Amino acid sequence: MTSQLGKAPRQLPVIRACSIPRIEMAEELDFQYDPEKNYDEETLAQQKEIEREIVDTQQLVGERVSFDRLIREYAQEDEIYREKIEHLKNLYSCVRKTRGDGNCFYRAFGFAYLEKLLVDRTDVERFKDVVSKSLKVLVGLGFPQFTIEDFHETFLDIVNKVTNHCTHQELIDTFNDQGLSDYIVVYLRLIVSGHLQQEAEFFANFIEGDRTVKEFCNQEVEPMGKESDHIHLKALTDALGVCIRVEYMDRVDTHTCNHINFPEDSKPTIVLLYRPGHYDILYSNADMILFQRNLPK
Numbered sequence: 001m002t003s004q005l006g007k008a009p010r011q012l013p014v015i016r017a018c019s020i021p022r023i024e025m026a027e028e029l030d031f032q033y034d035p036e037k038n039y040d041e042e043t044l045a046q047q048k049e050i051e052r053e054i055v056d057t058q059q060l061v062g063e064r065v066s067f068d069r070l071i072r073e074y075a076q077e078d079e080i081y082r083e084k085i086e087h088l089k090n091l092y093s094c095v096r097k098t099r100g101d102g103n104c105f106y107r108a109f110g111f112a113y114l115e116k117l118l119v120d121r122t123d124v125e126r127f128k129d130v131v132s133k134s135l136k137v138l139v140g141l142g143f144p145q146f147t148i149e150d151f152h153e154t155f156l157d158i159v160n161k162v163t164n165h166c167t168h169q170e171l172i173d174t175f176n177d178q179g180l181s182d183y184i185v186v187y188l189r190l191i192v193s194g195h196l197q198q199e200a201e202f203f204a205n206f207i208e209g210d211r212t213v214k215e216f217c218n219q220e221v222e223p224m225g226k227e228s229d230h231i232h233l234k235a236l237t238d239a240l241g242v243c244i245r246v247e248y249m250d251r252v253d254t255h256t257c258n259h260i261n262f263p264e265d266s267k268p269t270i271v272l273l274y275r276p277g278h279y280d281i282l283y284s285n286a287d288m289i290l291f292q293r294n295l296p297k
Contacts (some may be wrong), residue, residue, distance in 0.1 A: 061111050061175040062097040064283065070095055079283075084249045087256045088273070092199045093245075093288045095273060096281040102225035104231065105272070105279045106188040111175045112281045113242055114162050118171065119294035123162055123242075123269075130240055131159050149211040153189040154180065168295045185224065192232050193217040197241035204232050227277060237262040245271045247282060 033054045074081045088095075098104045098111075117124050135152040139145045158174055170283050175181050201212040207216045220226050237244055245268035247257045261268055271282040283291075 003261060005243070023086070028206055030243050051158075058097070058099040059176055060099045060107060060178065061172060061182050062099075064094045064096045064242060067092075080251055081249065082255060083255050084257050088247065088249070088282070092271070092282045093285045094283050096283070098278075098280055100278045102181075102227050103185045103209075103269050105228035106185040106236075107175065107181060108272050108279045108281050109236065109242075109244065109270070110184045110188055111171070112272065114158065114171060116270055116287075117162050118168060120288050127242070128156075128238065131156055134191055134194070137198075138190055140193050141144050141197055143190065148187075148190055151183050152191065154183040155187040158184065163294070165296045168291075183226065188236060189222050189224075191233045191239050193221045195235040196221065196231070199235075199238075203231060203235070228279075242270075243268045246279075247271060248274050250274075250276060 019223070027129070067085050071082055071085045076082075091283045096108075096112075100110045113127075119125065132150075135149060138148055138152075146192075161170065161174070177185070196213050196217055204213050205214060211219070221232065234245065235242070236242075243261065243263065245259050245261050245264035247259045249257050252258070271284070273282045
């Protein structure tokens with residue numbers, strides 16, 4: 001069922017009998033439980049190693065790549081994803097990957113929209129005005145000014161760079177600077193939190209777990225690394241007045257991706273690709289022509 005947020009139903013993983021390990025497997029692997037061993041610490045160490053590997057192998061905002069490169073990430077027998085990538089190839093020219101660190105939606109959104117403003121300046125002044133006024137809105141909601149104003153100033157400085165025709169490479173470098181890039185993510189998270197709290201009566205209907213909107217924001221929006229769902233996307237696009245499309249590439253047994261526009265029935269300015277737990281940026285052929293003609297060198 002689709003909610004008022006336009007939320008597609010979650011696809012739960014199918015657990016097949018053959019995927020459940022037999023009890024005898026512990027003997028086959030010669031595994032013995034050690035009561036003196038701290039398995040929590042071992043799990044945490046493994047998680048930190050995975051995070052280090054992600055940092056070492058993935059840029060915060062990568063280069064544009066072809067769908068042929070994307071398709072190589074999936075096994076030959078993974079027909080569902082491969083068919084959906086073939087479908088995307090008919091609609092889009094290429095994809096720009098972002099680091100899978102839990103902040104990918106905000107980073108992809110921020111980069112894609114500011115990149116678009118470099119070549120299509122129709123919305124520059126309106127967007128700059130919204131960002132300028134956002135600090136006052138957040139302070140009015142109870143956010144401490146001395147805590148958040150640095151994030152606001154950094155974000156506004158980057159918007160001003162775009163307004164003043166910075167080069168494309170300068171924008172890429174900004175988003176790959178860990179400090180600056182994370183400040184952008186933090187401020188976008190604050191904007192989402194602020195909008196959810198402003199419209200708490202509405203958004204309370206979509207929060208699970210018997211939590212208030214403020215509790216949800218404290219737990220699921222403001223902390224870095226927390227993944228984004230439909231409620232985050234709706235809040236950010238509503239707060240900033242930016243229209244986006246998300247192409248959902250999931251394991252639903254269809255040959256094509258489903259898409260949702262935020263807000264609904266809007267004309268999207270940018271397009272993101274969602275694969276379970278991760279967002280990247282999609283570019284149409286028209287986007288690429290626009291960039292080739294108008295990008296500042």
